[in-house]
Amino acid sequence: NAGVTQTPKFQVLKTGQSMTLQCAQDMNHEYMSWYRQDPGMGLRLIHYSVGAGITDQGEVPNGYNVSRSTTEDFPLRLLSAAPSQTSVYFCASSGQGASYEQYFGPGTRLTVT
Amino acid sequence: QKEVEQDPGPLSVPEGAIVSLNCTYSNSAFQYFMWYRQYSRKGPELLMYTYSSGNKEDGRFTAQVDKSSKYISLFIRDSQPSDSATYLCAIYTGGFKTIFGAGTRLFVKA
Numbered sequence A: 001n002a003g004v005t006q007t008p009k010f011q012v013l014k015t016g017q018s019m020t021l022q023c024a025q026d027m028n029h030e031y032m033s034w035y036r037q038d039p040g041m042g043l044r045l046i047h048y049s050v051g052a053g054i055t056d057q058g059e060v061p062n063g064y065n066v067s068r069s070t071t072e073d074f075p076l077r078l079l080s081a082a083p084s085q086t087s088v089y090f091c092a093s094s095g096q097g098a099s100y101e102q103y104f105g106p107g108t109r110l111t112v113t
Numbered sequence B: 001q002k003e004v005e006q007d008p009g010p011l012s013v014p015e016g017a018i019v020s021l022n023c024t025y026s027n028s029a030f031q032y033f034m035w036y037r038q039y040s041r042k043g044p045e046l047l048m049y050t051y052s053s054g055n056k057e058d059g060r061f062t063a064q065v066d067k068s069s070k071y072i073s074l075f076i077r078d079s080q081p082s083d084s085a086t087y088l089c090a091i092y093t094g095g096f097k098t099i100f101g102a103g104t105r106l107f108v109k110a
Helices: none
Strands: A004-007 A008-011 A019-025 A031-038 A043-052 A054-058 A065-068 A075-078 A087-094 A108-112 B004-005 B011-014 B019-025 B032-038 B047-049 B053-056 B060-066 B070-074 B083-092 B097-100 B102-107
Touching: A004 A087, A019 A031, A019 A087, A043 A065, A043 B097, A075 B097, B004 B083, B011 B019, B019 B083, B019 B102, B032 B060, B047 B053, B047 B060, B047 B070, B070 B083
Parallel strands: A008 A108, B011 B102
Antiparallel strands: A004 A019, A019 A075, A031 A043, A031 A087, A043 A054, A065 A075, A087 A108, B004 B019, B019 B070, B032 B047, B032 B083, B053 B060, B060 B070, B083 B097, B083 B102
């Protein structure tokens, strides 16, 4: 099993550009989520999904969109990138029986200039 | 007040030392407590979880929860250079939400 995969690993955007961060998992997990990690701030939840077709906002959702059309994939879209969105983004998944036990991807390092 | 507070360190210890990592939290209703380990430029990985109060041991690692003082700890015995990483405490609050501490950077010197 590959677990949770994320692409790209690194990305540089100009202010105002849009892009999609990809996330996929092969563990048949129901729950998936997106976090951003900033120095001194810990991991903050952006959006999450409890199943295909069901998404909800987390702590810091502004400027981001998500959708979940399949169990495996959970892309994160930046609509109009801003320097404040410079961060490391992690996707995570967990199963229904142990939703507290999250498996994280390797992360995407995003810089917005 | 943040829901979870964690000293960011860094904490530097010699190989073989006992390491104590700690977090405090604000809501006495929390029940699931986790520790994640994150190596540099990698994603976090779940190290241990504890339900409610008490201790849980796994090899050189012991997780401890004191609900009366809202304090969670991770102890590492016989620390190794390979233990050098950032350790994040986390609390599952239900409704598929987990709150994370800021992480403590640990360096174990050979």
